[in-house]
Amino acid sequence: MSINPNVAEIAALLGETSRATILMSLMDGRFHTASELAYIAAITPQTASFHLAKLAEGRLVNVEKHGRHRYYQIANGEVARILESLLAISPPPEVRSLKQSDQVQLLRKARTCYDHLAGKLGVELTKSMMNAGYLEKEERIFVVTHKGEQFFMNFGMDLSKLKKERRSFSHACLDWSERHHHLAGALGHGLTTRFFDLGWIERIPSTRAVKVTEKGKAGLKQNFNINF
Amino acid sequence: MSINPNVAEIAALLGETSRATILMSLMDGRFHTASELAYIAAITPQTASFHLAKLAEGRLVNVEKHGRHRYYQIANGEVARILESLLAISPPPEVRSLKQSDQVQLLRKARTCYDHLAGKLGVELTKSMMNAGYLEKEERIFVVTHKGEQFFMNFGMDLSKLKKERRSFSHACLDWSERHHHLAGALGHGLTTRFFDLGWIERIPSTRAVKVTEKGKAGLKQNFNINF
DNA sequence: CGAACATTTAAACTATAATCGAAATATGAA
DNA sequence: TTCATATTTCGATTATAGTTTAAATGTTCG
Structure with missing residues (x-):
């Protein structure tokens, strides 16, 4: 029927x-x-x-x-996108134990969402890049400004390579814990990869939470004016 | 857990x-x-x-x-968006009867998707507006060009009013039947409303399919260079 | 080869959730 | 009031899908 x-x-x-x-x-x-x-x-x-x-x-x-x-x-990204959207309208995790509460705290602070950064770190980072004039939000996507192009290049990222990827270059993903948008897509992934390469963040085993290293804290302060 | x-x-x-x-x-x-x-x-x-x-x-x-x-x-639009995304990766309807096959044909030709036009009509329309230089696609959104602003105004639509709506102004929605993007968001809705007002399209009762009237065919040909 | 491990397949059990009939509630019409 | 209609609540039934145990398949390594 x-x-x-x-x-x-x-x-x-x-x-x-x-x-x-x-x-x-x-x-x-x-x-x-x-x-x-x-x-x-x-x-x-x-x-x-x-x-x-x-x-x-x-x-x-x-x-x-x-x-x-x-x-x-x-x-594929389409599937990831649906999961992202669902996350945004789903009820937050119920806290049942102290240990679990700690884990949720860690996730809220900094985690990966598919292949980019989310949580407080992801959102602060995105805000910082907008404040600095590297990114401008248009509807559901982030546009890289000329100033931004320069910044990302200096930061050791190859934008032209990222643009060639068969996927969204840079879209806004709604963060379930922060209720704000954070940077997703190839650009979000590229930035995250760079953070890992620089040793600024490390994965916390068996969870999607990530840890900001001392090196990372310094780097975030210096490059993004973020105290973490 | x-x-x-x-x-x-x-x-x-x-x-x-x-x-x-x-x-x-x-x-x-x-x-x-x-x-x-x-x-x-x-x-x-x-x-x-x-x-x-x-x-x-x-x-x-x-x-x-x-x-x-x-x-x-x-x-809300967020829910509609999730359903749209799900539509795009869901298996197409199984055809079991002749009558049903006819209905699917009608849906494929022209239908509403939440509050905007989809199917062959929706996709052709979107393509036409891009060809005419009214819209430009950037990632997942459509940007209205200067030429486009003029066109929509002449077509009897109040863009500034649409922009004020608390929702996406103009995003690309993946069409399950055509496997192409069509125009969604407030702009897509506004255009659809205008079509109804002009008597170009009419709802087919108890389905999401719409019918293009004779008046609509003429209008589409004249304004969008579409033969329907 | 044979032992250990990763994963899947098969068969049986169980729990959950969709469904419907019957009855209750609420609104409108006469 | 009383009757008709729209919708919900309750209770019982049934079907389905997730789960587990047991066994099979496939792969690595000594």
């Missing part, structure tokens, strides 16, 4: 707790093995395998076989 | 066939009564009431009581 694309079919894939947890983990943009994801979602490897097969069939994730491992990844 | 916003909770609301059908009907941007939606989704009023309560609780729809009717509507 339906004369519309089968939205429910895809949405149902996102609408199950274990699968949603898996997808959120994959929102760091990296590859994860099936057993890793099973551990994170607190389910048996069998169940994870079942869910991952469904996600792959629905083209929400990609698989790569390497030896006896299977590496899973968010399929 | 979860340290992420409860994405699954919201996604689960979209992941059930009846609810998805209801939301898709509401994607025409207008108010619909509970019984109307029950009829469309082919469920009893009780079941529809149950689903609508859930959708309202999840802030995906708004309710307005008028007399013994309750009028439901998509809650």
Whole structure:
């Protein structure tokens, strides 16, 4: 009877707790093995395998076989974008334990969202770049100004290379914890990569939270006028 | 255990066939009564009431009581945007009957998507405006050129009024049937409204498909160089 | 080769949620 | 008031989908 694309079919894939947890983990943009994801979602490897097969069939994730491992990844930016949008209108995490509360605090402070920075760090950074006149927000995208082009170049980033990527160059992603936009897209990813390369931030194992190093604090102060 | 916003909770609301059908009907941007939606989704009023309560609780729809009717509507543009994104990566409708096939044909030709035009008409229109130099696409938004400002004014639209609306002014929405972007946002809505006012298009009852009138065909040819 | 590990497949169980009939509530009309 | 209509609430049924245990497949490494 339906004369519309089968939205429910895809949405149902996102609408199950274990699968949603898996997808959120994959929102760091990296590859994860099936057993890793099973551990994170607190389910048996069998169940994870079942869910991952469904996600792959629905083209929400990609698989790569390497030896006896299977590496899973968010399929594409379109999928990441939907998850971002959903994050923005979803109820915040319920806090049930002290340990969990700490983890949420860390996430709110600084984390990766798919492949770019989010949380307080992501938002402050974006604001700083707008204040400095490097970026201008137009609707849902950020436009790099001439001043910005220079800045990013001096900061060691190759914009022309980023622009060639087959994806959004620079869009605004709504931050669920800060309720503000932060920089996403190829530019957001490039900046994040540069931060990692410079040793300004480090991943906190088994979570999407990141830690700002001492070096990073100094660098943020000097280059972005941010006290972190 | 979860340290992420409860994405699954919201996604689960979209992941059930009846609810998805209801939301898709509401994607025409207008108010619909509970019984109307029950009829469309082919469920009893009780079941529809149950689903609508859930959708309202999840802030995906708004309710307005008028007399013994309750009028439901998509809650906001953010929700519409998520549905749009989901449409783009969802499997196309399965064709099971001849009558249904006809309906899908009509939808593919011209329909409303939330509050703007989609389908062949929506995409052709958008292309035409880009060719004419009225619009320029930047990432995911359309920018109105100086030439465009003049055109829309001559066409009887008040852009400054549209810009004041608390919503996206003009973004690109991925069309599921045409696999191209069409114009959305306040500008897309304004243009659609103007088309209705001019009598160029008419709603086909109980579907999101629209019909281009003879007057509309002439107008499209003259103003947008489109043969429809 | 054989042992250890990663992952999937199969079969059975269980819990949840969609559904409907029946009844209640609320509004409008006569 | 009384009747008709729109919608919701309640209770019970049913179907589906997530889960687990057990077993199979495939891969690495000594």
